[in-house]
Amino acid sequence: MIIQDPYLHYSLEDFFWDERFRTDVMNGGKDFAYWEQWVKQYPDKEPIIEKAKLLILSVYIDNDIFHEDEVQELVRDTQRILELDNIEDSIFIESTPVKSSFKYLIIAASILLMAVMGGVWVEQKNSVNLSFQPTYENLIKEVPHRLIEKVNQTNAPLIITLPDGTRTTLSTKSKISYAEKFINLEKREVFLVGEAFFEVVRNTQKPFLVYADGLVTKVLGTKFRVRSYAMDKEVVVEVASGRVSVFTNPKFVTTEKKVSNELSSIVLIPNQKVSFLKSDASLVKTLVNEPILLKPETDAKKLFNFDEAPINKVFAILKDVYGIDIVFDEELLAGCTLNANLEGYSLYEQLNIICKALNGYYEVLDGRVIINAKGCFKK
Amino acid sequence: MCSILEAELLQCIYVSFNLENDNSTWQDLLKGDKNALAKLMQSFFRPLANYGLRFTSDKELIKDSVQELFIVLWERRNQLATSVNLKSYLFTSFRRLLLRKIKKLHKTSTINLDPIYMESFSFVLGIDNKMIASEQAKILSKHFNELIAKLPARQKEVVYLKFFETLSREEIANVLEIAPQTVSNILQIALVKLKSATPESVWKLYKILLVLLFVKNIF
Structure with a gap:
């Protein structure tokens, strides 16, 4: 028995709602080639296919926001929670020495020693509670349950898996x-x-x-770094992915401030960092010294090669790939365009090149980039 | 129900196959199968997350909410009904959970809450750069955006669930916790509003679209 192609009976409506047809239209290219062949076979169906395609394309929402890796990670994390809840008495502690590929972590750490870039913005001032010194020893003394302590006395970073499966890379001389x-x-x-x-x-x-020290960093699930050596004057928190909130340890500030403490926590997003000054518990939010591209699959070559590109487009792309906010006067810079290949430069170098073209300068304020430029000559 | 028409039959088999799959996974979940939970999470993450993005652009909040939804399901698996309309059940629970979280954020943050936490519903149609779309499609979607923007949040949400999640009238009623008749009324009003806002010249093109959007299985 020969089964007739069911699509021959399809109305415009049928095509419009057909799952397979829709996906093929969305994906285009090779997937849609099937329909191009199909239309060749049944030329009288061309108008209906074209119309259905037009309608599908014109009511499309760009939902490509979650990367597949993120979805898999979330599912994995959730499974892990269920498993740990079941095996009450399992302990997941293992310490493994780290391979040399983690060298970059050491390099990154040394970069942290460099001065804070850009402008400085004092977000929050707290009065320090002098009766409580938030040293590591004092903090763990207050914990009612038993603690496990891990010390890295080697010269290489040490990977420690916490009881919940969280992976911790402990730098040298850290605890x-x-x-x-x-x-x-x-x-x-x-x-x-x-x-x-x-x-x-x-x-x-x-x-x-x-x-x-006096700083508490609170997260649900993210990647971030905390640096707080005893001899340092400040605690630094840097975010690689997700969302992190930081606040002063309530024990470390005076009562009057305590009430609003959690509320006045500072939220950090990827590529932002906060410095907590130990002496007066002030918090300063800036950007990390080397902002990274948040989308690993970004084709930098294509993306950063600007040819007569309107300046707002340029900033929109930078915002998107680094996930940071760039503030500029859209009206003043409306007529400006950029002709430059920014591939291979760091964010700060890229900003310098752009600002040079705009005859202006930039500063980093409160974790955002502020562009100061008075506009450009219109052609 | 699958009708006898061949064309519809294939489509129908395809759809019910998926439904059956998810439903049997649901049964496994109720029996305490952890892999079933992961499977459901995988197949429903994107529809739920994309729906969530209409309320907030905070990706982390959305991921948290999806995780919480599935953990709560797991914890309550002994009390859950064995026969459910899974999609509308998950959408309903997810919507409640996410809106509660957003409300809480609004309450606790005294000052400068990010504008990314809307308390309303919005979506913007756009032509993806990856897709090869004609100028005509671009114009059509631009017009459609302008029209949609004029609708109140509730009407937008109904249109979204109908069109992008292809939920039925009854399912939409479930998710929004309103009567099915109200869903029809909302769509009717939206349709009239869209029609009156559309210039005669473009109405011809829209008519097909609007009919597709609103009429199918709704009235």
């Missing part, structure tokens, strides 16, 4: 403490002196907190 199990606790608390990079397993119901 962390955490509960043996997080199962019966409301929070996942980690105490740090020195420097560590955290890749936190997302658990929406159990926040992950890092206590370093």
Whole structure:
């Protein structure tokens, strides 16, 4: 028996709602080639196919916001939570020495020593509670349950897997403490002196907190770095992905400030960092020294090659790939265009090139880039 | 129900196959199969997350909400109904959870809450650069955007669920926790509004679109 092609009976409406046809239209190229062949076979169907294609394309929402890796990570993290909840008495602690590929972490760490770039903005001032010194020793003394302590005395970073599966890369001469199990606790608390990079397993119901000197960093699931060596004057938190909030340890500030403390926490997004000054508990939000491209698959060659590109487009692209906010006067710069290949430069170099073309300058304020330029000569 | 028409039959088999798959995964989940939970999460993450993006552009908040939804499902698996309309059930629960979280954010943040936490619903149609679309499609989508922008949030949401999630009238009613008749009324009003806002010259093109959007399985 020969089965007739069912699509021959399709109305415009049928095509419009047909799952396969829709996907092929959206994907275009090779996928749609099937229909181009099909139309050749049944030329009288061309108008209906064209119309259906037009309608599908004109009501399309760009939903390509979540990367497949993110989805897989979320599913993995969730599975992990379920598994750990089941195996009450399992302990997932393993310490493995790190291969030399982690050298870049050391380099990144040394970059942190450099001065804070751009403008400085004092976000928050707290009065310091002098009766409580938030040293590592004092902080862990207050914890009611037993803690495990890991010290890295080697010259290489040390990877530690916490009881919830969170991966911690502990820098040299650094120390962390955490509960043996997080199962019966409301929070996942980690105490740090020195420097560590955290890749936190997302658990929406159990926040992950890092206590370093007078600063508390609170996340649900992200990648970030905390640096707080005893001899440093400040604590630095840098975000690689996700969202992080930081606030002053309530024990470290006077009562009057305590009430609003959690509320006045500062939220950091990727490529932002915060410096907490130990002496007066002030918090300064800036950008990391080397902002990274947030979309690893970005084709920088294509993206950063600007040819007579309107300046607002240029900034829109930078905003998108670095995930940071760039503030500029859209009206003043409306007629400006850029002719430059910015590939291979760091964000700050790129901004310098753009600002030179605009005859202006930029500053970093409160974790955002502010462009100061009075406009350009119109052609 | 699958009708006898061949063309529809294939489509119908395809759809019910997917539905059956998800439903049997749901049964496995209720029996305590952790992999079933992961499977459902994988197949529903994008529809839920994309729906969530209409309320907020905070990706982290959306990921948190999806995770919380599935963990709550897991914890309550002994009390959940075995026969559910899975898609509309998940959409309903997710919507409630996300809106509660957004409301809480609005309450706790005294000052300068990011504008990314809208308390309303919005979507913008656009032609993806990856797609080869004609000028005509671009013009059509631009017009359509302008029209949609004029609709109140509730009407927008109904249009979205109908069109982009192809939910039925009853399913939309479930998600929004309103009566099915109200869904029809909302769409009717939206249609009239869109028609009166559309210039006669472009109405011809839209008519097909609007009919497709609103009429199918709705009235």
